[in-house]
Amino acid sequence: MSKVFVIDTLKRPLDPVHPGRARLLLSEGKAAVYRKFPFTIILKDKTQEPEAQPLRIKLDPGSRATGIAIVNDASGEVVFAAELSHRGHAIKAALDDRHAVRRSRRQRKTRYRKARWSNWSCPVFGGNPNRNVG
Numbered sequence: 239m240s241k242v243f244v245i246d247t248l249k250r251p252l253d254p255v256h257p258g259r260a261r262l263l264l265s266e267g268k269a270a271v272y273r274k275f276p277f278t279i280i281l282k283d284k285t286q287e288p289e290a291q292p293l294r295i296k297l298d299p300g301s302r303a304t305g306i307a308i309v310n311d312a313s314g315e316v317v318f319a320a321e322l323s324h325r326g327h328a329i330k331a332a333l334d335d336r337h338a339v340r341r342s343r344r345q346r347k348t349r350y351r352k353a354r355w356s357n358w359s360c361p362v363f364g365g366n367p368n369r370n371v372g
Contacts, residue, residue, distance in 0.1 A: 241317045243278040244269075246285045253290050254317045276318060293317060302327055 241254035255263075260279055263269035272280040291312050298305035301324075308318040 240319065243276055243318075245272060245278060245280050246288050247281060247283070249280070250288050251290050252281075252285070252288050276320075 240257070242257050242260035243254050244252040244260070246252055260269070260277075263279060263281070264271070268283065269279040269281050272278040291310055294309050294311050296305075296307045296309055298307075303324060304322045306320045306322060307316055309316055
């Protein structure tokens with residue numbers, strides 16, 4: 239389960255709390271939302287000697303996504319987990335789609351359509367100079 243990050247009034251990090259505890263602090267007016275992602279609350283009253291347990295960030299690089307986890311060093315509990323998806327495959331898929339559209343456009347056998355240059359409104363490009371440009 240994901241925890242909620244907490245910072246004190248001087249924006250120093252405190253230990254992450256359970257979402258229920260964070261909801262209680264918010265409803266009692268003892269805290270306010272500092273950031274929506276990752277969800278972080280800031281305490282309104284001052285704390286004496288803030289102590290935070292050491293946290294460690296773990297990365298799991300993959301070909302399509304990178305896993306990111308923040309783990310409590312002492313207990314080994316996962317505090318926060320996220321997955322960062324790479325754009326490499328999405329870019330290649332978009333290029334392949336564009337390639338397929340271009341090939342299909344070249345392969346299509348459509349009837350000849352005569353060029354219609356005479357209906358352009360600009361006389362510089364060979365349009366009708368007597369036409370009302372507007």
